[in-house]
Amino acid sequence: MLVPQAMQNRPSVIRVENLSKKYVIGRSRPGGETFREAFSSALTAPFLRLAGRQGANSGQEQFWSLKDINFEIRQGEVVGLVGRNGAGKSTLLKILSRITEPTSGRAEIRGRVASLLEVGTGFHGELTGRENIYLNGAIIGMNRTEIRSKFDQIVAFAEVDKFIDTPLKRYSTGMYLRLAFAVASHLNSDILLIDEVLAVGDAGFQEKCFNSMETATKGGRTIILVSHNLHIVKRLCQRAIFLKGGRLFAEGEVNGVVEAYQNEVRSTKDDRAVEHSRGIIFERSTEDKPAEVSIERIQLFDSEFNVLQSLATWDSFILRIFYKCEHEIRLAAAELHITTLDGVCLMKCSSYSDRNDRISLKAGGGHIDFFLKKLELASGRYELGVGLALAGLRWLCFVRVPLEIVERDVYNSGFPPTAVQKYMVPQFQWVG
Numbered sequence: 001m002l003v004p005q006a007m008q009n010r011p012s013v014i015r016v017e018n019l020s021k022k023y024v025i026g027r028s029r030p031g032g033e034t035f036r037e038a039f040s041s042a043l044t045a046p047f048l049r050l051a052g053r054q055g056a057n058s059g060q061e062q063f064w065s066l067k068d069i070n071f072e073i074r075q076g077e078v079v080g081l082v083g084r085n086g087a088g089k090s091t092l093l094k095i096l097s098r099i100t101e102p103t104s105g106r107a108e109i110r111g112r113v114a115s116l117l118e119v120g121t122g123f124h125g126e127l128t129g130r131e132n133i134y135l136n137g138a139i140i141g142m143n144r145t146e147i148r149s150k151f152d153q154i155v156a157f158a159e160v161d162k163f164i165d166t167p168l169k170r171y172s173t174g175m176y177l178r179l180a181f182a183v184a185s186h187l188n189s190d191i192l193l194i195d196e197v198l199a200v201g202d203a204g205f206q207e208k209c210f211n212s213m214e215t216a217t218k219g220g221r222t223i224i225l226v227s228h229n230l231h232i233v234k235r236l237c238q239r240a241i242f243l244k245g246g247r248l249f250a251e252g253e254v255n256g257v258v259e260a261y262q263n264e265v266r267s268t269k270d271d272r273a274v275e276h277s278r279g280i281i282f283e284r285s286t287e288d289k290p291a292e293v294s295i296e297r298i299q300l301f302d303s304e305f306n307v308l309q310s311l312a313t314w315d316s317f318i319l320r321i322f323y324k325c326e327h328e329i330r331l332a333a334a335e336l337h338i339t340t341l342d343g344v345c346l347m348k349c350s351s352y353s354d355r356n357d358r359i360s361l362k363a364g365g366g367h368i369d370f371f372l373k374k375l376e377l378a379s380g381r382y383e384l385g386v387g388l389a390l391a392g393l394r395w396l397c398f399v400r401v402p403l404e405i406v407e408r409d410v411y412n413s414g415f416p417p418t419a420v421q422k423y424m425v426p427q428f429q430w431v432g
Contacts, residue, residue: 010074010075010076011075011110012072012073012074012075012110013073013075013190013191014072014096014107014110014191014222014224015072016071016072016105016106016108017070017105017107017108018068018069018070018105018106019068019069019092019102019105020064020069020102020103020104021064021065021066021088021091021100021102021103021246022062022063022064022103023062023063023065024061024062064246065088065091065246066088066092066095066102066243066247067247068247069092069105069243069247069248070248071251073224074222075190075220076217076221076222077222077223077238077239078213078217078223078225078236078237079222079223079224079225079237079238079239079240079241080224080226080227080233080234080237080239080240080241080254080257080258081224081225081226081240081241082228082230082233082242082257082258082261083242083243083244083261084244084265085398085400087243087244087245087246088243088245088246089243090195090226092243093226094117096109096113096115096191096193096224097113097115097117097193098113099115099117109191110190111189111190111191111222112140112141112142112188112189112190112191113140113189113193114136114140114185114187114191114192115192115195116180116181116192116193116195117193117195123168123176123179123180125167125168125169126167126168126169127168128164128165128167128168129155129160129164129165129166129171129179130164130165133151133154133155133179133183134147136183137150137187140187140189146187146188147187153182153186154179154182154183154186154187155182157178157181157182157185157186158178158179159178160175160178173332173391177205178205181209181212185212185216189221190220190221190222191224192213192221192222193223194223194224194225195226196226196227196228210232210235214236223236225237227343228339228400229339229342229344230258230261230262230342231340231342231344232343233258233343234254234255234258237254238253238254239251239252239253239254239257240253242257244264249264262342265341279299279300279301279307279309280297280299281298281299281300281384281401281403282295282298282386282399282401283296283297284296284297291396292326292396293323293325293326293329293361293388293396293397294323294397295323295386295388295397295399296322296323296324296365297322298320298321298322298386298399298401299319300317300318300319300320301318301319301320302315302317302318303317303318303371310404311375311403311404311405311406312375312379312405312406312407313375313376313405313406313407313408313410314374314408314427315374315375316371316373316374316375317375318369318371318372319369319370319372319386320369321334321368321369321370321388322365323361323365323366323368323388324364324365325361325362325364325366326363328360328361328362328363329361329390329396330358330359330360331351331360331388331389331390331396332352332358332389332390332391333351333352333388333389334350334351334386334387334388335348335350335351335352335385335386335387335388335389336348336349336370336384336385337349337385337387338377338382338383338384338403339382339383339385340382340383341381341382341383343383346377346382346423349370361388375405376424376425376427377425378405378423378424378425379405379406379407379408380404380423381402381403382403382404382405383400383401383403384400384401385398385399385400386398386399410425
């Protein structure tokens, strides 16, 4: 384990030893359980464990989300947690937050822990903003006097003073996010766990959050940050941990670990991505476990619905998302992101609005379309992200796949767009 020289004399606040987490997935009967059956199973489970019969159902399968994880974090460190979707990052944070118990191993934590694992985790929609501030403070062990001393700072940071006595279910996604981060970052916790939530804020709010975290670490606070935006990880963290397939793949100085992660992503062939003969840029593997909602494949078309084999600068295109859904669901948002390989978001298109004409997913499955009039990106390799979310930007599913944009001399200058501008290639005109 590599610990920065300046941190070596500081006390350890998180120690993880041989930590593993196993889930049992699958059902022996396709119809699922009734409430009565689920209640009965919950009552009998302890006795089955004592009798050594747990997991005896032949229709169930074991899945190790984490396996034999070991690391140590010292007071005041900011540690980035990186890895592909499904690597075990969120499971690890849930164990450290005491939301989930490990199957084996141990996680020792010294100090109060505040967590922001998704927008508004631990908040209650029927309670007001004021009541939720006091509720979250009590959850991490603060008394009423301590919470009151921070109350005005929290409200000012979140910019929700006019709505502080309004139930949270009336808040927009942005208000929800601002209050959730303000509570987690301002209450007197020793350790702050953050899982990918900053991606949904605007640029001004993100900068505010970064400054808040930098101030917190100077006061000795410890932070673990999960983010696919590697630019953010390198900016905020001194050290990083790379999880792969539930195991610790690399640990150490942030730039070296991020580089190892990027190299692994580039070298790993993803059979689900980029099948050019059919114009498919994503297709769910038959080995993937079905969920309540899943994105089955993504396909690109031109404006006449002819299949596209490639994308070039200034192309218009239709991106069709094919999904499966157990029952009808009304989405708060469908989103499309295009980011650099370092995780810097160059384009974000969301269907979210305050209007009621939101997208509904049909029971059984179907498709939804995204139309872009002009792709103003230079040629190069990017990452495309597509997700479907409920209120509070709680993701039902999110898919990330490689995206390559081919070269085109859009300005008739004799030079490719990459020679004119690094990423963006806008349409413009000079007038003299």
